[in-house]
Amino acid sequence: MDLEVKRDRLVFRAMGGKWEWGIEPRYWRNPLIYISLLILAPVVVYFVYPALLATVIDANLLAAIAIPLSLMTLGTGRMNFGPQFYIGIGGYTAALLSIHFGLSPGMTLIAAALAGLVFGFAMSPLSIISGGLYYTLLTLLFPLVFLEITFIYTDLFKGDTGLAGISSLVSVGFFSLNQLVYAFISLAMMLIYLFIIDKILRSRYAVQMAAINDDEEVANGIGVNVNKTKIISFVIPAMMISIIGWFYAHYYGTFAGVTFLPLAFMLKILMVIMIGGRIQIYGCIVGGYFIAFLELLLIRTTGAMSPVLFPIILLILLLTLREGLFGLYRKRHYREYLPTLHVRR
Amino acid sequence: MAEILKVTNVTKSFGGLTAVAGVSLSINEGETVGLMGPNGAGKTTLVNMICGSYSVDSGKIEFMGKDITNLPPWKRCKLGVSRTYQIPRPFPELTTLSSVVVSALCGKDRQNRSLDDAFTEATHYLEFVGLFSKRNILARDLTLFEMRGLELARALATGPKLIFIDEVMAGLNPVEAEKAVRLIERSKDQFGVTILWIEHVMAVLMRAAERVIVLHYGEKIAEGSPEEVAKNQAVIESYLGERKNA
Numbered sequence: 001m002d003l004e005v006k007r008d009r010l011v012f013r014a015m016g017g018k019w020e021w022g023i024e025p026r027y028w029r030n031p032l033i034y035i036s037l038l039i040l041a042p043v044v045v046y047f048v049y050p051a052l053l054a055t056v057i058d059a060n061l062l063a064a065i066a067i068p069l070s071l072m073t074l075g076t077g078r079m080n081f082g083p084q085f086y087i088g089i090g091g092y093t094a095a096l097l098s099i100h101f102g103l104s105p106g107m108t109l110i111a112a113a114l115a116g117l118v119f120g121f122a123m124s125p126l127s128i129i130s131g132g133l134y135y136t137l138l139t140l141l142f143p144l145v146f147l148e149i150t151f152i153y154t155d156l157f158k159g160d161t162g163l164a165g166i167s168s169l170v171s172v173g174f175f176s177l178n179q180l181v182y183a184f185i186s187l188a189m190m191l192i193y194l195f196i197i198d199k200i201l202r203s204r205y206a207v208q209m210a211a212i213n214d215d216e217e218v219a220n221g222i223g224v225n226v227n228k229t230k231i232i233s234f235v236i237p238a239m240m241i242s243i244i245g246w247f248y249a250h251y252y253g254t255f256a257g258v259t260f261l262p263l264a265f266m267l268k269i270l271m272v273i274m275i276g277g278r279i280q281i282y283g284c285i286v287g288g289y290f291i292a293f294l295e296l297l298l299i300r301t302t303g304a305m306s307p308v309l310f311p312i313i314l315l316i317l318l319l320t321l322r323e324g325l326f327g328l329y330r331k332r333h334y335r336e337y338l339p340t341l342h343v344r345r
Numbered sequence: 346m347a348e349i350l351k352v353t354n355v356t357k358s359f360g361g362l363t364a365v366a367g368v369s370l371s372i373n374e375g376e377t378v379g380l381m382g383p384n385g386a387g388k389t390t391l392v393n394m395i396c397g398s399y400s401v402d403s404g405k406i407e408f409m410g411k412d413i414t415n416l417p418p419w420k421r422c423k424l425g426v427s428r429t430y431q432i433p434r435p436f437p438e439l440t441t442l443s444s445v446v447v448s449a450l451c452g453k454d455r456q457n458r459s460l461d462d463a464f465t466e467a468t469h470y471l472e473f474v475g476l477f478s479k480r481n482i483l484a485r486d487l488t489l490f491e492m493r494g495l496e497l498a499r500a501l502a503t504g505p506k507l508i509f510i511d512e513v514m515a516g517l518n519p520v521e522a523e524k525a526v527r528l529i530e531r532s533k534d535q536f537g538v539t540i541l542w543i544e545h546v547m548a549v550l551m552r553a554a555e556r557v558i559v560l561h562y563g564e565k566i567a568e569g570s571p572e573e574v575a576k577n578q579a580v581i582e583s584y585l586g587e588r589k590n591a
Contacts, residue, residue: 011459018459204450204460207439211447214436221396222503223422223451 042183060186063288068237075233090245116242150257162256277326355404379554425506433492435484452503
């Protein structure tokens, strides 16, 4: 095992494998600018209009769910229509352990991640044995079944009202300052997810995933272990999304399945992916902020009409922006090897 | 020459239709073997079984002395079995270069191979098939001839010992067909691969193959040098039909 530092890259060798990471500072300029803007945004909002911090947190979390979901979609070559299932798993694990056993957020984080990992692993064979519409329907059903379970076992999950009394993640005294800290934590989670998945999508695994997306049989025939790639790219995002569930539980102090498990929440996540940039992870951030702020704007301006106008506007954008909002930028940076969603017939 | 592939009594049925019925064959290292037969003779099914795309109902497949009958396709590829497809199957959303990179990364196990190394090696195979200038073009935008070249580059990049070439001449004009034959001959010389060439065009196999195997209705009806096979009565009848006596 050795690490070699070259002028423009780090070269890591271990167990017969070799990995290279580009470290050229000229590529850091744009990411640094955008990250700085994202870090500055909550601070500006805090001083100008603190009530908007909740929307910033919402946007960060939507993006943080959409980013791993993009990886799951790319790696399995299938669109998962039930990402909120893992939010439910993470959220309920954190809530139950916090309320009944008094575990600290640190401990519930580990438990929620493990629960996401276990459930993700248990569900992962779906990506191998089912495809197309069957996969879509099955993944769509899981959160709805979970929602039913929360109603059936009301004693445990507290049905409609949800579990209350979950310990807070942070408490600095003032509500708006608390919100600012939550905004930074949610931003950190989103950026960590972005960093991890960006690295994956620039690695050898990305080209394998892209090959699986395009033609599984051919990919298998040229040496890609399709099943292994699919399982890994199903389980890791499932775990990441369940951690978001953990955050929701400790952020609100309550957790109810009716908030996260119904189709409305799933549609919002899928819209973040599609409007943002069709499985482009950077597009998820654009999409997250766009959807969160559009929803807020419509509620404030159109009131009762917003549930009707929101999907109509999204539908129009879906039809007109074929490559999503990020696609407008990407058109000028085209023909990268990064995989894009291939609509399966 | 050592035996590289040995197929013993393999059978494959789809419902009530037996596509391949008890076919046995062997290929020696460095050989170019032609596999021919009329449409529906079971040529592609046989290749699909050897490559692992189809499971075998009965029989045994050995590659370099190792039983690979139940191995998944990716493991067979790592051992050195590769193929091209009758109807080209490029990765439509990937560039030509990236398509070959997947093979260079995932094919034969290589020590110390990073993604950048795979890109470098992939350019070598693209140059070999004459597609270097098209390396940044999406694979779906290539012409049929170029797609066949890409398929060959993709197969070679896995580091194979045995390549199945499936009806490479289909849809090509005579000039392109001639180029394709030369390319395959060159790949044999340069990379030392053994070739099983499925082809309808007898003239091509007469020129390129050292031995020809003929399938008809899933059964092997002839095997020998191209000249012997061309004169074989069963082969003539399978292609032209039986002569009716008045």
